Structures are given as C-alpha cells and as structure tokens.
Amino acid sequence: MSCHDHVLAPRWALRALAVLAAVVVGLVPWTDTASAHGSVIDPASRNYGCWLRWGSDFQNPAMQQQDPMCWQAWQDDTNAMWNWNGLYRENVGGNHRAFIPDGQLCSAGHTADGRYKSMDVPGRWKKTDVRRDFTVHLRDQALHGADYLQIYVTRQGFDPTTERLGWGDLELIKTTGRYAPTSDIRVDVSAPGRSGHHVVYTIWKASHADQVYYICSDVNFS
Numbered sequence: 001m002s003c004h005d006h007v008l009a010p011r012w013a014l015r016a017l018a019v020l021a022a023v024v025v026g027l028v029p030w031t032d033t034a035s036a037h038g039s040v041i042d043p044a045s046r047n048y049g050c051w052l053r054w055g056s057d058f059q060n061p062a063m064q065q066q067d068p069m070c071w072q073a074w075q076d077d078t079n080a081m082w083n084w085n086g087l088y089r090e091n092v093g094g095n096h097r098a099f100i101p102d103g104q105l106c107s108a109g110h111t112a113d114g115r116y117k118s119m120d121v122p123g124r125w126k127k128t129d130v131r132r133d134f135t136v137h138l139r140d141q142a143l144h145g146a147d148y149l150q151i152y153v154t155r156q157g158f159d160p161t162t163e164r165l166g167w168g169d170l171e172l173i174k175t176t177g178r179y180a181p182t183s184d185i186r187v188d189v190s191a192p193g194r195s196g197h198h199v200v201y202t203i204w205k206a207s208h209a210d211q212v213y214y215i216c217s218d219v220n221f222s
Helices: 005-025 044-052 068-076
Strands: 038-042 087-091 128-130 132-141 146-154 170-175 184-190 196-206 212-222
Touching: 005 068, 038 044, 038 196, 038 212, 068 087, 068 170, 128 196, 132 146, 132 196
Parallel strands: 128 212
Antiparallel strands: 038 132, 087 212, 132 184, 146 170, 146 196, 196 212
C-alpha cells in the first residue's frame, strides 16, 4: 500500500461520517437550547407532560388513541414539546391581560409565532390527581429566579374539555414574593370547593429580565 493510500482512507472515513451526521441531523427534531428556561413540572404543564410521556416515542401511532390531546399537539408543532421550557413572552410590563387574549392563555398569546397554539385546544388532556391542598413545583432550569408567581385555578363549572380558557374562568389563589435563583421552586396552594377536571394556570415572572411564563397544567381534584 502506498503513502497515498494511507492518506486516502481517512478522508473517505471523514466523508462517510459527515454524510451520517447530516442524516442524523435531518432525523432528529431541532431543539432550541437558547430557550431552555423552565416550566411547571408538577402538576405537569401540557407540553411538558407530552414531552415526558412521548418524547422518546413521539412517532408512535398509539398516541392518537391513548393520548389524543398530545397527539394533536405533536402533529401541530413538535417543537412545542421539545421546547417545553420556552413558553414565555417578553416585555409585558405586568399587563398580562392586555398581552394574553382570552382563548390563548395556554399559548401565551400565540407566542413564538404560534408554536404553542395547540396548548389552547380544549379536550381530554392528561391530568394530575391533586387534593384541595397541593404543591406547584416549578423547574427553573436557567436559574432565573422569580419576582413573583401568580397561581390561578379554574372556577367550578368550567369545562376544559369543551372551552378555551379565558381570564374570567380563573380564580387567583396565590401570589408569592421573590425567589432567589434556584433550580426548583415549590409553592403550597389551596383550592377548596372543586372537583373533577380543572386547569391550574401559573404566571412566572422571571427576575433576570421582563420575561413572563404562562403555564397551563391539567389536574383532577379527587
């Protein structure tokens, strides 16, 4: 074998690896690491729950029957789940109701060019069982901290399976103070007088910027 043959073999190997890498990139859904911020993981937000249950098996057709609301979300925009931690709006200035219209609360007013609009669709979303007294667990991946959290729960009589969420459907049950940067924030809340399927709506005002997260979690009051 000549010296030329020794040089040529590694070049072909590199070319083969480059082709393989291109194929892999084409098959793996794109995730925007810049949007790795955080969300409510318990009770699981709608898109976090879909990612948790199906992220490793999101092309499984069984999802359509077993988890139809997640199915419609994956079909609409897979990045809504891969970026479960990036559902926020910027430069709101505390005017939540002015920036987030009725019917678009779970998508933060169709933020990110409508990436999360499937979160607003009414239906039988998977629920977390809770009692009247429960804890909201926020995962703050980027250690933003919080100026405050506002936690709402839907009023008795609201039907998440048929109605889009509006501000008039919510009751504010907790407003917190500031939290220093930490990976996990837990808030104890109480929502008496409820039964069945409800939505917990969490507003998280991050401390590092005028950046606000609007998070829908489905629960079942047992």
